[in-house]
Amino acid sequence: MTLAERLAHYATELKYEALPQEAIHEAKRRIIDSIACAFGAWRSETAQQVRTVATQVSSPYGATVLGTAHKASPDWAAFANGLLIRYLDYNDTYLSKEPAHPSDNLAAVLAVAEAEGSSGKETLLATVLAYEIQCRLCDSASLRARGWDHVNYGLFSASAAASRLMGLDATATRHAMSIAGVSGLAMRQTRVGEISAWKGCAFANSSRHAVFASWLAKYGLTGPSEIFEGKMGFMKQVSGEFTVGALGGEEGRGFMINETYIKYYPVEYHAQSAVWAALAMREQIGGDISQIERIEIDTFEACYSIIGSEPEKWRPQSRETADHSLPYIVGATLMDGKVDLDTFDEARYTDPALLELVSRITVRHDTAMDARYPEGIPNRIMLHLKDGRTLTEENTFPRGHARNPMSDEEVEAKFYVLTEWALPRARQDEALQFVWNLDAQPTIAPLMELLRVE
Structure with a gap:
């Protein structure tokens, strides 16, 4: 079995009932934190530029451009919202052979969940799944050392999560991951020297690729074989050879979302x-x-x-x-x-x-x-x-690190500070309660309405 086949089977077979409560709770915290970061960035020039383009795209299979009433295609919503989540460099982090910001995946997760009418439980499962795949890949090989950007692992994690929400089987999920991987590679030059506005867009673009690839695979489009191990595949061209060990829920292993860190300060x-x-x-x-x-x-x-x-x-x-x-x-x-x-x-x-x-x-x-x-x-x-x-x-272990985690109250405080310019206190409270009770919600559509900037 190739690595893409293994990850695709994992993505389709993971059950919500297999998730421990601490992983579910952490997924809710990361959604709250990511929304906070998005609103902190919403008024920036870069966000306005991206939103201007995204709101020119409409789709009956739509997802909300955060803070607006506009529904773009889910790939464009993932791009616009992914920029918001990442722009301030305030969203979460995972450190390993390859550092990453796994909550970047949430732009794709939320966009597809809304377009598909997915339940809160399905959204939480896709969140945990995306974290699991990206972080395990980060544990496996450094991309930075070879001149490639960390967002390349997100092509696989975000497409796996999007495919799960779209109800794709393992074969179609593998094709989605292959299409995203072969078409969306990003160079490390994004983060070298004087850094441009594209830095905040880099994973957003991976999310856009991932959703687009999954959307195509949903209707039968196939992708290259052996995307990781092939003669011209990811391992040969980008990462070097690596193996991925047991994933969350396998061989008694916990889930990686609980090994990641929320940022206390808006810095790298x-x-x-x-x-x-x-x-x-x-x-x-x-x-x-x-x-x-x-x-x-x-x-x-x-x-x-x-x-x-x-x-x-x-x-x-x-x-x-x-x-x-x-x-x-x-x-x-x-x-x-x-x-x-x-x-x-x-x-x-x-x-x-x-x-x-x-x-x-x-x-x-x-x-x-x-x-x-x-x-x-x-x-x-x-x-x-x-x-x-x-x-x-x-x-060595700042507040927010997995060894010194922020409390739920501190995560909420960050949310209140970053959203207070846009949302009255009553709607802030409603949005928080919605996410804390996400496992009981039939869809996430009401959350997008609560987050609309008047």
Whole structure:
């Protein structure tokens, strides 16, 4: 059996009754968190650009462009809503050989669930399924090391989830995964150097491909054979050879959704621990940054390579570069005593005083920290003060990490803050209650109505 055949059989045979309560509960938390992130991004220029295009597409087999009454085709709804979920770099994360943001899958899940009239239980099952496949692939091989983007694994996870919601059998599901995989590959250049608005669109585009592929497979279109193992397949061209071990529910294994992390701060995940360390250091100096002569940050390879090594990180020219810059994030935290959406406004990331502080930051790759990743994300900050003292603070398991998870109340608080501009409190409460009781809902259509921006 090929890997695509195995994953397709798993996708069609997994039963809701096999899901443990903790996986179901976590799926609800991730839907709440993703909606919050989407509303936080809704007014951005990039979101408006994408929404302008998506709302020009209408379909009787439709799914809501979040926040509107418009129903686009489900592939376009997945693209528009996927951009919203991802744009702020505030949605969840999984760290392994290949880091990922598995809640990116939810744009495809929600779009197809709405178009198909799927129940809440079916939506939750598809969510857990998508997380399972993407995270197990992330455990299997690094794409970043070979110049490919992490969103490529999402082609397979999102198409498996979409196919399940469409009621495809294992053969059609395999074809959907093959069509998505062969046609939708994304290069890592998206996240190198000065980062553009496409960063937030990258997985959204994978979701669009995945839904489109599943939709075609639903009506009988076939895809290439041996998408993973073939002579010109994924393993030969993209990932290198790998195997996937037991999946959730097999051989007593738990489900991967419970091993992923919700973000407490709107920054690239490897910087979360650095934010907590910087806040602790700021408290030690009483908030007086005039005492600081220079700053050193020691970190592990993935953090150094992704957000701490390129010269663009010291003078970001875009929001996307700023939220992927370890020196900028640490500098802003030390200066402002907080990190929020305003941290990444153009006026803030171009502020001369802040950039002067950032210029005094050095980031180093400490190879001794590599062994502690991905179980943890160790960052060590050293403040060298003008009076000759050196202060040191280290953090490995920031709030939101699987070893230090956010509470339901904290997830709700994030939802309230990010949606308050758009939804009156009564509708915020209704939307939360709808998701907390999603397993009892016959469809998700009422949720889309509750989330409409008036």
